[in-house]
Amino acid sequence: MIAPRIADAAESADQRYLAAKGIRPRLNKVFPDHFSFLFGELALYSFVVLLLTGTYLALFFDPSMAQLTYHGTYPNMNGIEMSRAFESTLRISFDVRGGLLVRQIHHWSANIFVAAIVVHLLRIFFTGAFRKPREANWLIGVLMLLIAIAEGFAGYSLPDDLLSGTGLRIMSGIMLSVPVIGTWLHWLVFGGQFPGEVVIPRLFALHVLLLPGVLLTLIAVHLAGVWYQEHTQFPGKRGMKRNVTGTRAVPAFGIKSTTLAVMVTAVLVALGGLAQINPVFHYGPYQPSQASINSQPDWYLQMVDGAMRLWPEWRIDLWGTYTVPAVFWPAVVMPLLLFGGMLGYPLLERRASRDSSSHQIAQRPRDVPVRTGLGVMAVTFTLVLIFAGLDDVIAFVFAIPIERLVWIARVGVLVLPPLAYLVAVRICRRLQRADSEVLAAGVSSGLIERRAEGYYVEVVQPLRPQTGEEDLVYPRYQGNPVPRLPGDLEVRSPGRR
Known part of the structure; x- marks a missing residue:
């Protein structure tokens, strides 16, 4: 019926x-069927979990910095003065049904959301999927990463615990380090001297209203662009510029995508229930006079923390009026250069390569050694800075002088990225030579055949003749099936003895 x-x-x-x-x-x-195209969906579904869990938490959180004395369920905090924001965080963790689980799911979702965006952008970068006509989607993706980091920092700072308060104090110093406009930026966020009385309410409004709305808008525009411009695809037997190969939206891809959504949700729930993250009840409320080792932000801000630890104490006095502190360069200039380079890279590559044509076929990283080397260099640079941000923990755990770790990281951040670039370019060019050998001689079959003259050769599978414009630009292996018995295939070249 x-x-x-x-x-x-x-x-x-x-x-x-x-x-x-x-x-x-x-x-x-x-x-497309390739697994790497699912990282964008991973980011989407983790964002959906973020919205659902964040809505639940917002019902019970009190974004107020008014002080009170705690008398609640958690006995270790009884009698301690704290803000209402921290008290409501404790109440969510111990009194609200499922509160601690939802709070940890929310935090894990934020980490995975940013990680999925980063991996998705790396896939797009290394395969050249940012080229014409998809430059706008690349810009949107970079802006989404930037806003996701800001959203994560705002949410991370809301509980007003010792760890998040330390992060806010560092942010206060970073804002004040900006010449000319630094004090105005600080007033805009803190309303006066640190910590003030308005920073948590303002961050709460940003975290639950403004930034999620901007993210939703960017995600909608990004999905619309992907939907109407189609995905790029890797070259293959049927992968050409004029067609799209893969799985239809209904029903096959819909089932696959729904399964991925269920798996992402299940993994996040498992992490929230089994893996502790950000236990603010162990840190206590924020006190400006207190600090501890292992005061690191979430991983996506770790590189900024590491850069500030490595930068020498160089300050500049301008005309006796303005002072540029040392923290300004690693905490403000470096992120601006990094994101500015990401935003402008499609234009730079198009001008350097003088290529203004439309591209529907993704490139293999080996096909563009310079771009691959630059990407590997950037990743190496980031990893070294993340290592530097953990130097106090490493020094404590392994009993290594922290000064030694600082100098090791300083040398590493200067030496390792260029070295990684050279190694990546060398590997790409070696793989290109291997491809050229295959195109010239054929595909190695792994079979050994004895010749009439008494010597042995490896049977080489010849390639079919190439036809079509796509085959000339992106040669693809279209050989006959690999023979199962010696003598099933004519030998094209003597190969290796």
């Missing part, structure tokens, strides 16, 4: 709005 009613309702809607005409092509949309 239900199915005929649904069919009648769909028929009625189609008669009025001609929905089938627009929906049918969308249902036939094809998505």
Whole structure:
């Protein structure tokens, strides 16, 4: 009885709005099968979990810095003066049904959301999927990463515990280090001297209203761009510029995507229930006079913390009026250069390569050694700075003088990125030579055959003749099936003895 009613309702809607005409092509949309294209969906589904858990937490959180004396469920904090923000965090953790689980799921989702964006951007960068006509989507992706980091920092600072308060104090110093406008930025966020009375309410408004709205808008625009411009695809037997190969949206890809959403949610729930993260009840409320080792932010801000630890104490006095502290360079200039380079890279590569044509086929990293080397160099630079941000923990655990670790990281941040660039370029060019050998001689079959003259050679599988424009630009291996017995295939070259 239900199915005929649904069919009648769909028929009625189609008669009025001609929905089938627009929906049918969308249902036939094809998505690539390669696993790397799912990182964007991983980010999307972790963001959905973020929204759901964040909405639940917002019902019980009190973003107030008014002071009170705690008398609650957690006995270790009884009698301690704290803000209402920290007290409500304790109440969520110990009194609200499922509060601690939801809070930890929310925190894990934030980490995985940013990580998925980073990996997704790396896939796009290394495969050249940012080239024309998809430059706008690359810019949107970089802006989403920047806003996701800001959103994570705002949420991370809300509990007003000792760890988040230390992070806010560092942010206060970074803002004040900006010449000319630093005091105005500080007033905009803190409303006066640190810590003030308004920073938590303002961060709460940013965290639950402004930044999620901007992220939702960017995600919608990004998905619309991907939907109408189609995905790039790797070259293959059927992968060409004029077609799209993969799985249709309905039903195969829909089932795959739904399964991924369920798996992402299940993993996040498991992490929230089994892996402790940000136990603010161990840190206590923020006190400006207190600090401890292992005061690191979440991983996506770790490189900024590491850069500040490595930068020497160089300050500049301008005309006796303005002072540029040392922290300004690693905490402000370096992130601006990093994100500015990411935003402008498509334009720089297009001008350097003089390539203004449209691209629908993804490149293998080995096909563009310089770009691959630059990406590996940037990743190495980031990893060294993350290592530097953990120097106090490493020094404590392994009983190593922290000064030695600082100098090791300083040398590493200067030496390792260029070395990684050279190694990556060398590997790419070696793989290109291997591809050229395959194109010239054929694919190695792994079979050894004895010749009439008494010597042995490896049987080489010849390639089929290349036809079509795509084959000339992106040669693909279209050989016959690899023979199972010696003598099944004519030897094209003597190969290796």
